[in-house]
Structure formats: structure tokens, C-alpha cells
Amino acid sequence: MTKQFPQNPPSDTQKLGEFELIRDIFMKRAEQMMRAKPQHAPLLSIGDDGAVVACHPNEELVITTDMLVADRHFFVDTDPYLVGKKSLAVNLSDLAAMGAKPTGFTLALALPKQKQAWLHGFANGLFDLADLFDCHLIGGDTCQGPLTISITAFGVVPNGQAIKRSGAQVGDSIWVSGALGDARLALGCIRKEWSLDLGAEELNQINQRLHSPLPRVALGIALREIATAALDVSDGLLGDLRHILEASHVSAKINLDALPRSTVLRRQDQAIQYQCVASGGDDYELCFTANPDQHDTITSLSKELGLPLTCIGQIIEAQDESLLILEDGDGIPLSLEKSQALLRSFDHFRD
Ligand code: ADP
Ligand code: MG
Numbered sequence: 379m380t381k382q383f384p385q386n387p388p389s390d391t392q393k394l395g396e397f398e399l400i401r402d403i404f405m406k407r408a409e410q411m412m413r414a415k416p417q418h419a420p421l422l423s424i425g426d427d428g429a430v431v432a433c434h435p436n437e438e439l440v441i442t443t444d445m446l447v448a449d450r451h452f453f454v455d456t457d458p459y460l461v462g463k464k465s466l467a468v469n470l471s472d473l474a475a476m477g478a479k480p481t482g483f484t485l486a487l488a489l490p491k492q493k494q495a496w497l498h499g500f501a502n503g504l505f506d507l508a509d510l511f512d513c514h515l516i517g518g519d520t521c522q523g524p525l526t527i528s529i530t531a532f533g534v535v536p537n538g539q540a541i542k543r544s545g546a547q548v549g550d551s552i553w554v555s556g557a558l559g560d561a562r563l564a565l566g567c568i569r570k571e572w573s574l575d576l577g578a579e580e581l582n583q584i585n586q587r588l589h590s591p592l593p594r595v596a597l598g599i600a601l602r603e604i605a606t607a608a609l610d611v612s613d614g615l616l617g618d619l620r621h622i623l624e625a626s627h628v629s630a631k632i633n634l635d636a637l638p639r640s641t642v643l644r645r646q647d648q649a650i651q652y653q654c655v656a657s658g659g660d661d662y663e664l665c666f667t668a669n670p671d672q673h674d675t676i677t678s679l680s681k682e683l684g685l686p687l688t689c690i691g692q693i694i695e696a697q698d699e700s701l702l703i704l705e706d707g708d709g710i711p712l713s714l715e716k717s718q719a720l721l722r723s724f725d726h727f728r729d
Contacts, residue, residue, distance in 0.1 A: 393492055400424070400520055403497050404485065407505050408515040420482055420516045429516035431482060437534040440478035444468045448525035453568070458496045460589040461527070462503030467591050468612065469531035470511055471662040474598030475610040477541040478533030480513040486530075488523030511595055539602045541666070546607040546626035550667040550693040553676060555594050555685055557638045558615055560587035562658025563646070572650060580642045591662035597687075600679055601666055608666035614657035616702060616721050619665055623693075623701050626667075632691035634720075635707030656704075656720040667693055 394402060405424045412419040422430035433439070446465045448454045466483065473480050485504070489497075508515060513531070564584040566572050576584075594610075601608060607622045615637065623630055637655045644651065668676060673689075680687040697703070702721060704712040712720075 394494070396520055399492065399497070400518075403501050404515060404518070407501060411505065411509060411514060414509075415512055415514075418481060418512045419514055423514070423516050424518070429482075429484075431516065431532070434534070436537055438537055438540060440473055440476045440533045440535060440540055441530065442469055442472040442476075442533075443528060443530040444472065445526065445528040454525065456589065458499035459503035459506075462500035462505075463507045463590060464503075465527040465529055466504055466507045466513070466531070467593050467662065469529045470507070470513065470533075470593035470595055471591065471610040471612065473531055473533035474593050474595045475541065475608050475664055476533070476535065477539060477598050477602040477605075477608070478535045479599055480511045480531060480533045480595065482514045482516045483508070483529050483531040485515060485518035486526075486528040487518065487520050488526040489520070490522070490525055511593070535602065541598070541601060541605050541608040543607050543609055543622045543625040545605075546622050546628050546667040546693050547669070548628055548693055548695050549670065550606055551670050551673065551689045552619070552630060552632070552665065552667050552691040552693060553687050554611070554615065554638060554663055554665045554690050555597055555687055556661070556663040557640045557643070557686070558611065558656075558661045558663060559637075559639050559643045559651070559654030559658045560584040561591070561660035562614075562654040563643055563650070564588040565658075565660070566650075566654070572646075574646060576642065583640065584642055588660060591660070593662060594664045594685070596683055597664055597679075597685060600683070601664070601668075604672050604675060604679070605666040605668050608664055611661040611663045611665050612659060614659040614722075615661070615665060616656050616704075620701055620721070622665070622667065626693075627696055628693045629695065629697040629701050629703070630691055630693055631703045631705065633707060633709075634704055634712065636688060636690045638686055638688040638690075652716075652720060657722055 408424055412423060420429050420431045446452060452461055469483060470480050565588060567574060607626055609618055609622060611618050634652060634656060639651060639655045643654055676687055704717045
């Protein structure tokens with residue numbers, strides 16, 4: 379019988395070799411989950427040269443990769459449990475945007491030196507999220523190097539139902555899930571970009587949004603038959619929305635005051651609010667477009683999921699001068715300068 383995952387991880391003086399590490403930390407946990415959820419398990423998992431996964435004739439496979447690099451995507455001293463959870467969450471968020479149901483993932487891990495306590499914490503976070511979404515670890519690679527986590531996740535959609543970025547139509551409403559900007563507000567506090575008068579509970583709330591995003595998988599699946607286009611908001615809403623507009627050859631008018639934000643963010647200066655909500659990033663909400671006749675269906679879906687869904691603007695004919703027109707709540711367009719500042723989303727090679 380396979381040993382249970384140890385409650386108290388061994389000390390870092392007990393070094394494991396590469397293969398013991400894979401077996402003790404990842405393979406045993408993956409096998410436990412396969413026994414608990416055999417209906418979603420791969421045919422052949424960790425331990426061979428490749429995994430074997432059954433393909434259903436009525437389904438298509440959606441594949442996505444996201445990488446987390448220490449000191450680039452997370453601070454090295456972040457709780458490893460949260461790093462494990464987030465590294466899978468950002469991938470499942472991409473699957474959600476495509477309307478896919480997660481089924482499995484592979485994990486490529488570079489570790490500077492072996493720290494078992496770190497690895498056990500990381501694996502706990504990773505498997506807690508994997509378990510929540512019935513998503514199996516089916517393989518990977520492990521080597522020594524600067525701390526880097528690269529996950530490739532797999533999901534399925536019924537044939538022809540993947541939601542693409544290219545389907546937005548003139549006249550569609552633009553929607554966004556949840557609330558935006560809290561993760562950016564938390565990052566700004568950590569980096570001391572601003573000093574805010576926040577209570578412990580408020581700080582906890584925004585830190586949670588930064589470190590522990592929850593992918594909107596149920597929403598993505600429900601949107602297969604509703605949305606004309608979708609993506610997940612990872613680099614900042616407006617910059618990300620541009621990808622839909624470019625792929626669909628349309629423009630958009632956005633009401634900045636309609637962008638959903640938490641009460642914590644609403645208490646901050648308007649400049650900080652706009653910056654966080656419009657171009658903050660790390661939100662992992664879904665932004666999607668839908669025909670206006672879907673309004674009632676989307677309102678009911680929001681109630682059913684217990685997740686706010688907010689209409690933030692409309693798709694309009696492609697404009698020569700500007701892809702995105704930003705207005706305030708009174709319909710007054712923002713100055714060009716202010717618009718341009720907000721339209722910049724995160725870019726690894728520019729920022
Ligand atoms: P190979 O030499 O064929 O690349 P490895 O010896 O690297 O295979 O890995 C042995 C097995 O362990 C493979 O099935 C591989 O998918 C799996 N594996 C390696 N690293 C990880 C990891 N971090 N998480 C899950 N599975 C892993
Ligand atoms: Mg290998």
C-alpha cells in the first residue's frame with residue numbers, strides 16, 4: 379500500500395535524490411488523487427516516459443502553459459503553499475477563459491537547492507487546488523536551477539465549443555466577473571508605492587486576491603453557449619481586452635466608473651482606483667462579450683454562481699484612431715493622456 383503523505387515533512391538535512399523527490403512529493407499524491415477520483419484519471423500517469431490519456435470522440439482538448447518565475451511573478455519568501463496553489467490557478471484560469479473543463483496537468487520544476495519543507499508546502503497548495511477542480515498531475519520534469527514553475531494544463535470542451543478571442547460582434551455587451559484591482563492594490567502596498575490606511579481585515583482581503591486567486595472555471599463552462607469571445611484578465615483589464623478587439627477587428631466603448639471594485643479599493647484616491655481596476659493585473663477574472671439579448675441569462679447565471687457579473691461597455695465598429703474609448707460614468711470621454719496611461723497593461727519586456 380502506498381504510504382500516506384507525511385503530515386510533518388522531513389527536515390531539510392534528509393536530502394532526497396531527484397527520483398525519490400518525484401516519488402515522495404508528487405507521485406504518491408497524484409496516485410492518491412487518482413484512487414479518490416478514478417473517473418477523471420489518466421490511463422497511465424507519472425513513472426513512465428509519457429502519460430497516456432483517453433480521448434473522447436465528442437470532445438476537443440484545450441492546452442495551455444503558464445510559467446511562474448521567482449522574483450518575477452512572486453516574492454521568494456511567499457508562503458510555498460500559496461505559490462503551489464497560484465501556479466496551478468493561473469493555468470486553470472486560461473482553461474476557464476476557453477470554456478474548458480480542467481482534466482490534467484504536467485509540472486516542470488527548477489529548484490535552486492532542495493528544501494523539503496518548501497516542497498511539501500508547495501505540493502500541499504498545488505494538490506489542494508488540483509483536488510478542488512478534479513485535475514490530475516500526470517507528469518513533469520524536475521531539475522536544479524533558478525526557482526521556476528512551469529505548468530501545462532489540459533482541459534476538454536465539447537467539439538467546436540471552445541470560446542475564442544475572435545468572436546466579438548458589433549453591438550455585443552462587454553462583461554467582467556468578480557471585482558478588479560485588489561491584487562494590484564496589494565502589490566502596491568508590498569512595494570510601498572503607496573501607504574494606505576487599511577485595517578488588518580482589509581489588508582488580508584486584498585492580499586488574498588494577490589496570493590490566492592480562484593479560477594472562474596464554472597463560469598467559463600457556463601459561458602460556452604453564451605459568450606461570443608472571452609479571455610482571463612491577468613495583465614490588466616484594458617490591455618487584455620485589446621486582444622479581443624484586435625482578434626475580432628472591432629473597437630469598444632468602456633465606462634470606467636462601471637468597472638467592478640471592492641469596497642476597500644473604492645475608499646482609495648480615484649487615480650489609484652482607476653490604475654488598479656483598469657490596468658492592474660493579476661485579477662484572474664473573466665472578461666467576455668455577449669449579444670445584448672443574453673442580458674437576463676447572464677444576470678441569472680450570476681445569481682446561480684454567487685459571482686457578480688458586470689456589464690462594463692459595448693463593442694462598436696472598428697475606429698481608425700482608437701481601439702478603446704474610455705468614458706466616465708456621465709459618458710464624458712477621458713483625456714487622451716489619461717486614457718493612454720490606463721491602456722498600458724503589463725509587458726515583461728517593457729516594464
Ligand atoms: P525522463 O527521463 O523520461 O525525462 P524523468 O526521469 O525526468 O523522465 O521523470 C520520471 C517520471 O517522473 C516521468 O513520468 C515524469 O513525467 C515524472 N516527473 C518528473 N518530474 C515531475 C514533477 N515535478 N511532477 C510530476 N511528475 C514528474
Ligand atoms: Mg526528464
